[in-house]
Amino acid sequence: MKNILLSIQNLQTHFFLDEGVVRAVNGVNLEIPLGETMSIVGESGCGKSVTAFSILQLIASPGRIVSGEIVFHRPNSDNVVLTNHKERDKRIRAIRGSEIAMIFQEPMSSLSPVHTVGNQIMESLILHTNLGKTEARLQVIDMMQRVGIPNPVQRFNQYPHQMSGGLRQRAIIAMALICRPKLLIADEPTTALDVTIQAQILQLMRDLQTEFEMSILLITHDLGVVAEMANQVAVMYMGKIVEQAEINELLTNPQHPYTQALLESVPRRGQQPKAKLKVISGSVPNPFEQITGCPFHPRCEEFSDGLCNQGDPPVPFQFRDNQHVACFIREKDKTQ
Amino acid sequence: MFSLIVKRILWMIPTLLIISIISFIIIQLPPGDYLTAYISALGETGETVDAELVEALRNRYNLDEPIYIQYIRWMKGLIKGDLGMSFEWNKPVKELIFQRLLLTVTISIATLFFVYATAIPIGIYSAVNQYSWGDYTFTFLGFIGLAIPNFLFALILMYLADIVFGLSVGGLFSPSYQNEPWSLGKFLDLLGHLWIPVIVLGTAGTASLIRVMRGNLLDELRKLYVIAARAKGVPNVNLLLKYPVRVALNPVISNIGWVLPSIVSGSVITSIVLGIPTTGPLLLRALMNQDMYLAGSMIMMLSVLTVIGTLISDLLLIWLDPRIRYETREK
Numbered sequence A: 001m002k003n004i005l006l007s008i009q010n011l012q013t014h015f016f017l018d019e020g021v022v023r024a025v026n027g028v029n030l031e032i033p034l035g036e037t038m039s040i041v042g043e044s045g046c047g048k049s050v051t052a053f054s055i056l057q058l059i060a061s062p063g064r065i066v067s068g069e070i071v072f073h074r075p076n077s078d079n080v081v082l083t084n085h086k087e088r089d090k091r092i093r094a095i096r097g098s099e100i101a102m103i104f105q106e107p108m109s110s111l112s113p114v115h116t117v118g119n120q121i122m123e124s125l126i127l128h129t130n131l132g133k134t135e136a137r138l139q140v141i142d143m144m145q146r147v148g149i150p151n152p153v154q155r156f157n158q159y160p161h162q163m164s165g166g167l168r169q170r171a172i173i174a175m176a177l178i179c180r181p182k183l184l185i186a187d188e189p190t191t192a193l194d195v196t197i198q199a200q201i202l203q204l205m206r207d208l209q210t211e212f213e214m215s216i217l218l219i220t221h222d223l224g225v226v227a228e229m230a231n232q233v234a235v236m237y238m239g240k241i242v243e244q245a246e247i248n249e250l251l252t253n254p255q256h257p258y259t260q261a262l263l264e265s266v267p268r269r270g271q272q273p274k275a276k277l278k279v280i281s282g283s284v285p286n287p288f289e290q291i292t293g294c295p296f297h298p299r300c301e302e303f304s305d306g307l308c309n310q311g312d313p314p315v316p317f318q319f320r321d322n323q324h325v326a327c328f329i330r331e332k333d334k335t336q
Numbered sequence B: 001m002f003s004l005i006v007k008r009i010l011w012m013i014p015t016l017l018i019i020s021i022i023s024f025i026i027i028q029l030p031p032g033d034y035l036t037a038y039i040s041a042l043g044e045t046g047e048t049v050d051a052e053l054v055e056a057l058r059n060r061y062n063l064d065e066p067i068y069i070q071y072i073r074w075m076k077g078l079i080k081g082d083l084g085m086s087f088e089w090n091k092p093v094k095e096l097i098f099q100r101l102l103l104t105v106t107i108s109i110a111t112l113f114f115v116y117a118t119a120i121p122i123g124i125y126s127a128v129n130q131y132s133w134g135d136y137t138f139t140f141l142g143f144i145g146l147a148i149p150n151f152l153f154a155l156i157l158m159y160l161a162d163i164v165f166g167l168s169v170g171g172l173f174s175p176s177y178q179n180e181p182w183s184l185g186k187f188l189d190l191l192g193h194l195w196i197p198v199i200v201l202g203t204a205g206t207a208s209l210i211r212v213m214r215g216n217l218l219d220e221l222r223k224l225y226v227i228a229a230r231a232k233g234v235p236n237v238n239l240l241l242k243y244p245v246r247v248a249l250n251p252v253i254s255n256i257g258w259v260l261p262s263i264v265s266g267s268v269i270t271s272i273v274l275g276i277p278t279t280g281p282l283l284l285r286a287l288m289n290q291d292m293y294l295a296g297s298m299i300m301m302l303s304v305l306t307v308i309g310t311l312i313s314d315l316l317l318i319w320l321d322p323r324i325r326y327e328t329r330e331k
């Protein structure tokens, strides 16, 4: 049994809008192992970011964590039930940025335009440690160097708009890692970057992960990134995890029809350059909708009437040693 | 950054030049001049005017010269600090307006402080507590403040001050201090009177700045860098002041450029209603009598004030916003 750093049980985060309730996260179960990378993939709008925000209790009105429990199993220390704390609680604030850090999708807008980069990286350090300004500054410059920002002493006093997108994302990584967190939540960390820089940033994250012995929750819609980074993958669809498996298992032997469709929709190494990519039929349903039976059944190629569109949504069952699938058809095949 | 400031200051020269030309044209626009206005005023009361005297005056003030010569003459004087003579008062303009200009500046600056000191905190409160009762109340009061004309507001406040608080209203000093030299007592007396014009003049500006501040802050609060700061564990109030408020302030500061002129021009009517000897009432009178040099100089001085106000807001902005500071340097 692996050591678990963070466990999410039956998380439900809903947004209460005038038009109706968006069940952005609707019963997610997930365990993030110590020192490994867990990845969440899925089409845009399936609830990946909301899951991440829920961990740090950053969901603001009209959204609310309706039920579920998120437990942070701190190594060498007591467990914290994150969901027991409100957005503004001191306890959760002390964890944010120091033990669990987060980086966001857009390197352009996750830095304040009117403060220097150095100031923004240093902020967590000043907040969470007793270091004086001079000492903190040295550590920041050190970290900036570590994440590959050239001339860190000069860059310390620069503003975000004076840096390129790649450098800014490095600065954001430095900002997240400055307190050496145990868990890094990276929400589409490379989506806004071009391919070469994307590869560099991913490499950097892998290096730092080993160095700092941290777990990463990597959120992305890009299976290429997943293949490069993750140990474990959870595939999310309409607020639920439909398949979770060890990375190689998932890439070579996907079980859920949605996972299969996702994999067929991206080009693969060794594939004919002109081979047709598959497009998942239909589109992501309207977020207010509640679908009876399996949420994927309206778009599923293997849809079986009477089985898939009845009753409660399927619960994940163990398909193989390290692979769980939530699919009526697979479950039926397996038990027969 | 230094060259940016110098450039900004040099730009004031053509601006002021254009303002001076426009104000001169406006003053000359009504048919006739001070003397024709004077003669017709005398005519109405049945007196006759000595034609020779009129001719002498006309020559003395060069009223028959073409407009552009008169303009150049006026400008030459201005540069030397000579604002010309007032026809009506037969005194140098400088003497007439100095005290009043000082009062105008005092009231304008006090109003500006009032506007910013109330609008910014209320704007922040309304944005942070969007759609709360407090937010709705301020919105409602703000619309009333925008809708009431200043003269009416002045009358209402005077009435309230007189009836409810028993204060002597009108003017800026109580009768007992009116002709006294400056002292602490006189200063406090001034403060006791100043609040009425300040509130009257400042309310509309406050109301619209609250909207600006609230709107900006709401936009900023949704930005990712605010969430990113929260994810770093920054406590709420520090976070609010350090990040979104700081960014949302920029457009509010740049609004000094239009708040100041609206205060200065708004003060004309308000001062007349409240009986305060600012430049306002004098200007109105000078314009009606075509007292050319007096009116022209006052318009000019008020424009200089506004231009300086705008300059200050621009400099503040350069200081506040690194994007402006560096963008111009890199160009």
Ligand SMILES: Nc1ncnc2c1ncn2[C@@H]1O[C@H](COP(=O)(O)OP(=O)(O)O)[C@@H](O)[C@H]1O
Pocket: A015, A017, A022, A023, A024, A042, A043, A044, A045, A046, A047, A048, A049, A050, A051, A062, A063, A287
């Ligand atoms: N602040 C919010 N208010 C209303 N709905 C939201 C909010 N944030 C997210 N949602 C909804 O929750 C769903 C999941 O969003 P998200 O987790 O951001 O998707 P993604 O998987 O692309 O990260 C979407 O339908 C989105 O519209």
Ligand SMILES: [Mg+2]
Pocket: A048, A049, A050, A187
């Ligand atoms: Mg997202």
